[in-house]
Every structure is written in C-alpha cells, then in structure tokens.
Amino acid sequence: MAGSSAVLTDDSLLSRLDRVLLRLETFFAMISGIAVFLLMVLAVWSVGGRKFFSSPLAGYVDWIEAAMPFIAIMGIAYTQRQGGHVRMDILIGQLRGRALWAAELLSVVLILALMLALIWGSWAHFDRSFDFSVPMWSRDSSIDIGLPIWPSKLVVPLAFSVMALRLLLQIWGYGRALVLGLEHPVAVPLVQSAAQQAMAEAEHLEGRE
Amino acid sequence: MDPIEIGLWVSGGMLLMVVLGMRVAFAAGMAGLVGLIWIFWAKRGMEWDQLGWALTVAIKTAGQVPHSKVSSQTLSLIPTFILIGFLAYYAGLTRALFEAAKRWFAWVPGGLAVSTVFATAGFAAVSGASVATAAVFARIAIPEMLKIGYNKQFAAGVVAAGGTLASLIPPSAILVIYAIIVEQDVGKLLLAGFIPGAFSALIYGLLIVGIAMIWKNVGPPVRGFTWGQRFAALPAALPIVAVVVIIIFFVYNPFGDAWGTPTEGGAVGAFIVFCMALIRGMRWPELKDALLETAKLTVMIFTIIWGVLIYVRFLGFADLPGAFADWISSLAVSPMLILICILLAYAVLGMFMDAIGMLLLTLPVVYPAVMALNGGEFVSAAESTFGMSGPMCAIWFGILVVKMAEFCLITPPIGLNCFVVAGVRPDLSVQDVFRGVMPFFIADAITIALLVAFPSIVLWLPSLAG
Amino acid sequence: TEWNVSVWGKRRAFTEHIEKLAELVSEKTDGEFTMNISYGGLSKNRENLDGISIGAFEMAQFCAGYHPDKNRAITVLELPFLGVSNLDEEVAVSRAVYDHPAVQEEMAQWNARMLMTSPMPQYNLVGTGEPRQELGDFEGMRVRATGGLGEAFEAVGAVPTSVTATEAYNAMESGVVDTVAFAQHAHLSFGTINKADWWTANLNPGTVNCPVVVNTDAYEALSPEEKEALDSSVEEAIDHYLANYAELLKKWDTILEEKSVQKVEYSPETIEAFKAKAADPARESWIKDMEAQGIPGQELYDLVQETLEKHRAGN
Ligand code: NA
Ligand code: NA
Numbered sequence: 004m005a006g007s008s009a010v011l012t013d014d015s016l017l018s019r020l021d022r023v024l025l026r027l028e029t030f031f032a033m034i035s036g037i038a039v040f041l042l043m044v045l046a047v048w049s050v051g052g053r054k055f056f057s058s059p060l061a062g063y064v065d066w067i068e069a070a071m072p073f074i075a076i077m078g079i080a081y082t083q084r085q086g087g088h089v090r091m092d093i094l095i096g097q098l099r100g101r102a103l104w105a106a107e108l109l110s111v112v113l114i115l116a117l118m119l120a121l122i123w124g125s126w127a128h129f130d131r132s133f134d135f136s137v138p139m140w141s142r143d144s145s146i147d148i149g150l151p152i153w154p155s156k157l158v159v160p161l162a163f164s165v166m167a168l169r170l171l172l173q174i175w176g177y178g179r180a181l182v183l184g185l186e187h188p189v190a191v192p193l194v195q196s197a198a199q200q201a202m203a204e205a206e207h208l209e210g211r212e
Numbered sequence: 213m214d215p216i217e218i219g220l221w222v223s224g225g226m227l228l229m230v231v232l233g234m235r236v237a238f239a240a241g242m243a244g245l246v247g248l249i250w251i252f253w254a255k256r257g258m259e260w261d262q263l264g265w266a267l268t269v270a271i272k273t274a275g276q277v278p279h280s281k282v283s284s285q286t287l288s289l290i291p292t293f294i295l296i297g298f299l300a301y302y303a304g305l306t307r308a309l310f311e312a313a314k315r316w317f318a319w320v321p322g323g324l325a326v327s328t329v330f331a332t333a334g335f336a337a338v339s340g341a342s343v344a345t346a347a348v349f350a351r352i353a354i355p356e357m358l359k360i361g362y363n364k365q366f367a368a369g370v371v372a373a374g375g376t377l378a379s380l381i382p383p384s385a386i387l388v389i390y391a392i393i394v395e396q397d398v399g400k401l402l403l404a405g406f407i408p409g410a411f412s413a414l415i416y417g418l419l420i421v422g423i424a425m426i427w428k429n430v431g432p433p434v435r436g437f438t439w440g441q442r443f444a445a446l447p448a449a450l451p452i453v454a455v456v457v458i459i460i461f462f463v464y465n466p467f468g469d470a471w472g473t474p475t476e477g478g479a480v481g482a483f484i485v486f487c488m489a490l491i492r493g494m495r496w497p498e499l500k501d502a503l504l505e506t507a508k509l510t511v512m513i514f515t516i517i518w519g520v521l522i523y524v525r526f527l528g529f530a531d532l533p534g535a536f537a538d539w540i541s542s543l544a545v546s547p548m549l550i551l552i553c554i555l556l557a558y559a560v561l562g563m564f565m566d567a568i569g570m571l572l573l574t575l576p577v578v579y580p581a582v583m584a585l586n587g588g589e590f591v592s593a594a595e596s597t598f599g600m601s602g603p604m605c606a607i608w609f610g611i612l613v614v615k616m617a618e619f620c621l622i623t624p625p626i627g628l629n630c631f632v633v634a635g636v637r638p639d640l641s642v643q644d645v646f647r648g649v650m651p652f653f654i655a656d657a658i659t660i661a662l663l664v665a666f667p668s669i670v671l672w673l674p675s676l677a678g
Numbered sequence: 679t680e681w682n683v684s685v686w687g688k689r690r691a692f693t694e695h696i697e698k699l700a701e702l703v704s705e706k707t708d709g710e711f712t713m714n715i716s717y718g719g720l721s722k723n724r725e726n727l728d729g730i731s732i733g734a735f736e737m738a739q740f741c742a743g744y745h746p747d748k749n750r751a752i753t754v755l756e757l758p759f760l761g762v763s764n765l766d767e768e769v770a771v772s773r774a775v776y777d778h779p780a781v782q783e784e785m786a787q788w789n790a791r792m793l794m795t796s797p798m799p800q801y802n803l804v805g806t807g808e809p810r811q812e813l814g815d816f817e818g819m820r821v822r823a824t825g826g827l828g829e830a831f832e833a834v835g836a837v838p839t840s841v842t843a844t845e846a847y848n849a850m851e852s853g854v855v856d857t858v859a860f861a862q863h864a865h866l867s868f869g870t871i872n873k874a875d876w877w878t879a880n881l882n883p884g885t886v887n888c889p890v891v892v893n894t895d896a897y898e899a900l901s902p903e904e905k906e907a908l909d910s911s912v913e914e915a916i917d918h919y920l921a922n923y924a925e926l927l928k929k930w931d932t933i934l935e936e937k938s939v940q941k942v943e944y945s946p947e948t949i950e951a952f953k954a955k956a957a958d959p960a961r962e963s964w965i966k967d968m969e970a971q972g973i974p975g976q977e978l979y980d981l982v983q984e985t986l987e988k989h990r991a992g993n
C-alpha cells in the first residue's frame with residue numbers, strides 16, 4: 004500500500020523536466036532529513052545541558068516547533084514523485100490501460116485543486132504573521148523566546164508550490180498516456196502489485212545490511 | 213441542511229475517494245476542505261452571493277492546518293523513531309540480536325522459531341516500523357531455520373508475525389499518532405506498549421513450542437551452546453538494552469524523577485545508535501541514504517496527519533464526533549459488546565487498508581464514542597463502565613486498536629508483512645506465507661481477548677507512572 | 679443568530695464567564711441568539727486570533743503571552759510586578775487598557791473587538807524539592823512561565839521553559855521544569871499541585887492577560903436587540919466569574935493543607951530586590967521597545983497605574 008513505485012525515463016521533454024524537478028525535490032527532501040538529524044542533536048544537547056551542566060537550552064521547545072514544518076512538509080513533492088503517499092490500491096490496481104490512466108488523472112487533478120487551495124490558505128496564514136514595517140518582520144512570535152514564526156510558516160506554501168509543479172507534470176504524464184493509450188508512460192509512478200512493491204522494498208533493505 | 217447531515221455526506225464522500233484509490237492524505241484533506249466550504253455556506257443560508265465568502269473562509273481555515281498541526285514537540289518523536297530504525301541496520305543490531313536469541317533460547321522445542329520471535333521483539337525496541345522488521349529477519353532467520361529442516365511455510369509465518377511486534381513495543385510511530393489524535397499523554401501510551409508487546413511475543417513463543425511438541429518435524433531444538441558462548445553473544449546486542457532503558461527512564465524512572473520527556477528519550481536513543489553505527493563503519497553515503505529514507509517516510513506520515521486534521525477541523529465545526537458518541541452510548545446493547553464490535557470492524561477494515569491511514573481516518577469519530585461508552589473523558593474508575601478512569605481507558609483502547617492494526621499486517625488479502633517476506637524469499641509464494649502465518653491468528657486472537665478481559669496487563673505500567 | 683466560540687482545554691473557572699455569557703444572551707433573546715462553545719474543536723489556542731481574523735468563528739479567547747507579536751499593546755498587562763493585587767483591580771486595569779485606542783487599533787488589524795477580560799490572579803509558583811526562599815535560590819531554576827513573567831524569572835537567573843499548560847504536569851514530573859507558575863485554578867485543573875512540595879504565597883510576580891474578543895463583522899451584523907443582549911451581559915458574566923473564582927480561592931488553603939504543601943512567604947526586602955532586578959528593567963525595555971514601534975508604551979503603562987489609583991480611591 005505504501006512504499007515507492009517505479010518511474011520510467013526517456014529523452015522526451017516531459018521526462019527531462021521530470022528529472023530536473025526531481026533534483027529540486029531531492030534537495031528539499033534532504034533539508035528535511037538533515038533537519039531530523041539536527042533535531043536529534045538538539046535534544047541531546049538540551050538533555051546534556053540540563054543534566055550535566057545544569058544550564059538547560061533556552062527555547063528548546065520553540066526551536067523544535069520551528070523545525071517541524073521543515074521536517075514534515077519540505078519533502079511532500081519528492082514523496083509524490085516516488086508514489087510514496089499511502090493509498091488503497093485494491094481497486095485501482097485492477098484497472099489496465101486507459102481506464103487506469105483516467106482514474107489516475109482524475110486523482111491528480113483533484114489533488115492539484117486541493118494543493119492550489121492550500122497554497123492560497125497557507126500563504127494567507129504566513130501573510131498574517133509577516134509585516135515589513137515591524138522588527139524582524141514579525142507579527143507572530145513563539146511563546147518562550149519570541150522567535151518570529153513567519154519563516155516556518157513560509158515553508159508550507161513554498162513546499163506546496165513545488166508539489167503543484169509536480170502535479171502539473173503528472174497531469175501531463177497521465178493525460179498523455181490516456182490520449183495515446185500508452186502502456187508504460189514516463190514521468191509518473193506506475194502501480195505495482197503489492198508483491199512487486201514488497202520486492203522493491205526488500206531490495207532496498209538488502210543494500211543496507 | 214444541518215451540520216451533522218453535512219458531516220455524514222462528506223465522510224461518505226471521503227471513504228469513496230479512498231476506496232477509488234486517491235492518496236489517503238489528499239482524500240481526507242479534500243473532504244475536509246469541501247466540508248468546511250459547505251458548512252460555512254450553509255451558515256449563510258446557501259445564498260449564491262455568499263459562496264465566495266464561504267470559499268475564502270474555508271480555504272484560509274484549512275490553510276492554517278498543515279503548519280499549525282505539525283509544529284508540535286510531541287510529533288517530533290515520529291521522525292526520531294523512524295531514524296532510529298534506519299540507523300539500527302547500520303549498527304549491525306539485527307544480526308547481533310538474532311545470534312544472542314539463538315544461543316539463549318534455541319534449546320526449547322521449535323527453538324529457532326522461538327529465538328526469531330524474541331529477536332524480532334528485541335529489534336522492535338529500536339524500530340518503529342513492522343514491515344522493515346519483517347524484511348530484515350526474513351533474510352537472517354529463515355535460511356537458518358530451513359537449514360535444520362523447518363517447514364518452509366511455518367518459518368516464513370514466524371517472521372511475518374514476529375515483525376508485527378515493532379509497533380506495539382516502543383518506540384512506535386503508530387502509538388505516537390494515536391496519542392496525538394486522542395490528545396493523551398504519549399509517555400504513558402509508550403510505557404503501556406511494553407508489556408502487551410512482550411506478552412504477545414510470549415504467546416507467540418508458547419504457540420510455537422506447542423506446535424513443535426505436537427508435530428515433531430516442524431522445528432527441532434538446537435542445543436549445545438555453552439554459557440560462555442551465550443554471554444559472548446550479548447555485548448553486540450547491548451545497545452538495544454541501552455535504548456530500551458533510556459526510553460523507559462525518560463518516561464518513568466522507578467527510582468526517582470524521570471530523566472526528561474519521551475521526545476528527548478527518543479533522540480538520545482537515536483544518538484546512541486548513531487554512534488554505534490559510526491563505529492561499525494557507517495559513513496556519509498549511508499547516512500545520507502538513511503536521512504533521505506527517513507524524510508520520505510516522515511513526510512508520508514505527516515501528510516496523512518495534516519490531511520486528516522483538515523477533515524478533523526471540519527468535524528469540529530460539524531460536531532459529528534459528539535453526535536456519533538451520543539448515538540453509540542444511547543444504544544441498548546451492552547457496552548462490552550459494542551467495544552468488541554468496534555474491534556471486529558477494525559479487523560475487517562484492516563484487511564484492506566494501511567494501518568496508519570485506518571487509525572487516522574476512524575479515530576476522530578470512534579474514539580469519542582468509546583470514551584462516552586466508558587462514561588466520559590473525565591470519569592473516575594469507580595463510576596466507569598469498563599472499571600477504569602477516562603485517561604486509562606484511552607490508553608487501554610489505544611493498545612487494543614494498535615494490536616488490531618498489527619494483526620491486519622498478517623491477514624489476507626493485503627497482509628503487508630506477508631508480502632514483504634514473500635518478496636525477500638523468491639522460493640516462497642505469498643500463499644505459502646499466508647498459510648504459515650495462520651496459526652498466529654489464533655495467538656493474536658488469544659492476546660486480544662486477554663487484553664480485553666484483563667486490562668491490567670496494559671494499565672499496570674502506566675499506572676505506576678502516576 | 680448562532681455564534682461559534684473557540685476556547686480550549688476543558689470547562690473550568692477560566693471559562694465560566696463565557697459559559698455564563700452564552701446562557702444570558704440566549705435567555706435575553708428567547709433563544710434567538712445562541713453560542714456554541716467549542717473546547718478546542720475549532721482552532722489551536724495560539725491561533726484563535728487568526729480564526730477571528732478569517733471569520734471562521736465569531737468569538738474567541740486567547741492569552742497575550744502566547745504570541746506577543748500579535749498583540750503588542752496589551753502585553754503591558756503582563757509586565758512583572760505591575761502592582762495589581764486582586765481580581766477586581768485586574769478587571770479594572772484590563773478594561774481601561776482595552777478601551778485605549780492603540781489597543782483597539784491593533785485588534786482591528788485582526789478584525790477583532792475586545793469584549794471582556796478573563797481576570798487571572800497572580801501566577802504564583804508551585805515547586806518541587808527544597809523551597810527557594812531567597813533571591814539567590816532562583817539561580818538555575820527551571821520554571822514554566824511565559825511572556826513577561828518568564829523574563830522576570832530570567833532576570834534573577836532562572837531558566838523559563840514553556841511547555842503548554844496540558845504538558846506542565848509531565849514536565850514537572852520528568853524534571854524538565856522544577857517549578858510551574860500558574861493561577862490557582864490551573865494548578866488544580868492541570869494537577870501541578872499534586873507534584874508540589876511548596877507554593878509561593880506572596881511572591882505575586884505578575885499574571886497573564888487573556889481577553890475574549892469578537893469578530894467585528896459578526897458583531898456589526900447583530901440586530902440591535904442581540905447587540906444589546908450581548909453588551910448588557912458582559913458585566914454579569916464577569917461578576918459570575920469573580921464569584922466562582924472566590925469560591926475556588928476559599929478552597930485553596932484547605933487543599934494546600936491536605937496535600938501538605940508548604941507555604942513560602944517572602945520578606946518585603948526580598949520582593950523589593952526581585953522587583954528592582956526584574957520589574958524595573960523589564961518595564962523600561964518594554965516601553966522603549968513599544969515606543970520604537972509607534973505604540974504608546976509609556977502612556978499605556980501610566981494608564982494602568984492611574985486606573986489602579988483611581989480604583990483604590992473609589993473603594
Ligand atoms: Na517498536
Ligand atoms: Na491485511
């Protein structure tokens with residue numbers, strides 16, 4: 004149900020754009036991964052400071068809360084590219100050919116509509132906390148050490164915009180497959196049977212032990 | 213139209229989108245957004261010139277949720293717990309555990325299978341993900357069992373079932389998610405997972421011993437390890453013990469004040485495993501890979517979380533959970549029967565759905581109903597239906613549903629653990645694994661029945677923590 | 679008319695005026711004007727002002743210290759050692775400050791209109807371990823205190839750590855903090871009193887200010903009768919709140935005794951020393967900060983002091 008799916012590539016413009024965007028997405032996802040690592044270091048520092056030097060880290064909670072949007076949201080397009088967002092494919096897994104591409108197309112169009120709405124909504128959320136005319140441009144601050152909140156609010160529309168670009172490419176990819184009746188379209192994650200998928204996951208682990 | 217009616221329509225629409233294969237996170241987010249628009253518009257009498265207003269307010273309300281809900285200290289446990297599991301591979305903890313379990317426990321009937329179960333339970337203490345555990349042990353444990361003449365299907369079943377322990381025994385991402393959704397103390401929930409997790413492992417072990425005693429050819433014991441060899445196998449597995457002790461002591465210290473918060477405990481545990489992995493030769497390419505995989509899994513989980521929370525925000529405006537809770541508690545059926553029906557419904561739903569998605573989608577409505585059955589969130593043990601206070605009932609129900617979710621990982625048709633084991637072993641078909649895992653249905657049914665009948669198995673440890 | 683009201687936690691002394699207001703308004707309008715009070719279902723508590731600004735709900739409660747940059751002007755009421763000594767005075771100074779044009783203008787940016795305050799008594803500490811009797815004892819103390827109060831404790835060497843109110847008990851149990859600053863009702867409802875060894879009876883370092891606001895458009899859209907019903911009920915709702923809180927304070931001493939919590943009394947010299955270290959610099963820097971941003975800090979501070987004098991003279 005979860006896990007990644009295969010994305011095919013070739014020399015077409017669509018596939019090249021797919022790979023260009025993938026580089027940006029990977030960079031965003033890497034920021035998320037590094038933020039997780041820093042979160043760990045921060046906690047160790049905080050505990051160490053408190054236990055051994057009785058000088059707790061001021062604003063520990065504020066920093067974690069500020070870091071969480073980077074961790075939780077930056078990689079959204081990367082995960083969409085890999086087909087990594089969970090779904091129930093018991094029904095869609097039975098479809099073949101044009102019926103499958105039509106269903107996939109409908110699904111990504113709906114997701115794009117949601118993302119566009121959320122880009123607007125999350126931008127408004129950011130905008131309420133941001134004001135050029137005040138110190139640190141901040142009109143919303145954290146509870147402990149008064150960190151401005153706008154930078155972490157800005158992450159959301161930013162990451163969602165990359166997601167919207169990804170969805171546009173997928174609409175193109177699925178649309179093309181639907182019109183041309185392709186069997187193995189490029190630039191979109193292909194449905195794998197649960198068994199294939201498990202194999203792919205297992206292979207991934209294989210490499211690491 | 214009144215809000216509850218809107219709530220029902222929107223919830224039905226969401227389930228339809230999920231069944232039709234839309235990614236769960238976005239189906240929930242979409243349902244929430246549409247629901248908000250509808251409910252604000254209904255408030256203005258569904259006049260056409262008010263639609264623009266309703267749209268704006270709904271979009272701005274939904275747009276708050278992703279940032280607002282993920283900016284949580286408690287939720288920061290999830291990426292940490294995921295990172296720990298990935299780092300544990302590089303630290304070589306898997307093989308060390310299996311080796312130690314083999315030397316200590318393989319002398320009983322069905323010995324290697326019992327060792328496998330205990331090793332998966334041990335690995336569960338550093339891994340939040342069941343599927344990963346099954347995949348790793350399929351590679352390590354199955355060949356050893358086959359070598360000494362185990363039944364192929366049975367060996368595969370043991371690994372698939374053992375893998376499920378990872379989500380009950382902390383660290384467990386799914387327990388954290390439950391705690392967030394129902395707004396209960398994460399630390400106590402994590403504590404509560406230990407004994408039922410160990411208890412499940414024990415029941416698996418007893419079942420294996422029983423099977424091995426009845427059918428002599430299923431799994432011969434392995435003898436001949438000296439005490440010296442046994443102790444020699446321990447040091448390599450020690451970091452696991454360190455992580456377990458750290459997480460427990462950060463939540464509950466039987467000798468005094470706890471050391472900190474669960475968040476800090478998870479992070480310190482991850483740091484120890486990280487150092488261990490560095491010593492065992494992990495370098496930047498491996499670390500980069502681990503971080504990227506952590507990011508992907510984390511984003512996947514968090515996207516469902518905020519997506520579902522948009523839907524939950526809508527539910528708040530529609531007050532559907534309240535209405536459902538009132539309805540459930542007005543039924544003239546014994547509360548225990550209702551609880552059992554709810555658990556059975558999870559068993560059925562889980563056959564077709566991913567565990568995290570299933571819990572996130574259903575808990576916002578089901579949880580208040582269960583709490584209402586028990587007599588409310590703030591009820592005392594004496595006045596409650598199930599004989600436990602509100603917070604304790606929340607913990608008990610949490611462990612029950614997580615155990616149900618784990619059970620679903622080994623049931624056909626979509627038991628993910630079984631697919632993973634079959635995927636790792638080309639000589640095994642999925643049917644083989646499903647056949648082999650069948651006996652463990654009985655074990656899980658017994659475990660769940662005992663947890664329902666004797667809540668103190670779940671509640672003893674968290675009740676110590678005050 | 680039906681209004682959605684966003685508050686958080688559970689029903690407690692802190693929300694009694696809102697419950698009462700809803701009751702009164704509905705009574706006065708024969709059920710024409712009702713309020714749906716939601717405890718956490720509509721918004722996160724730190725985003726209630728955002729929700730009001732959007733128009734997602736019509737009425738909400740929030741605390742100034744949760745997000746000082748959203749509501750700079752009213753943070754004057756959270757300055758340490760302001761001199762407020764009881765709930766009546768707290769109501770009086772809040773009312774005066776809420777009426778000030780600078781505050782109204784800032785609230786207007788959120789499309790909000792001040793309705794009433796949620797008067798909070800002084801935030802005294804409960805603590806674990808040895809009582810901290812002298813100013814020097816505060817050095818290195820990990821205290822749960824927000825906003826200006828946190829800064830005051832910081833000035834005498836303590837380390838403020840904000841955990842949310844619901845996590846305060848756990849933070850105390852786990853040693854993340856060793857003292858928690860709360861009003862009495864919160865010490866009771868969040869269970870911090872159960873962990874306490876001592877309580878600072880007369881430190882009275884300050885409090886938080888938590889207004890109840892309404893969405894301006896929603897308010898303007900009320901019929902004259904509904905507006906009248908709402909406005910005329912505020913006084914009564916506050917009185918109900920005060921009476922209810924007084925009951926609670928009566929119980930407080932018995933509870934301290936039951937749990938054998940030691941009352942720590944500070945000498946006037948200690949309190950003076952604390953004030954000199956924490957209050958004066960905090961006030962000066964606050965005023966400087968505000969003036970730099972075009973908010974009349976000095977005027978707001980003077981307004982508080984004048985109102986206090988007037989109020990005391992009136993009684
Ligand atoms: Na685990
Ligand atoms: Na299943």
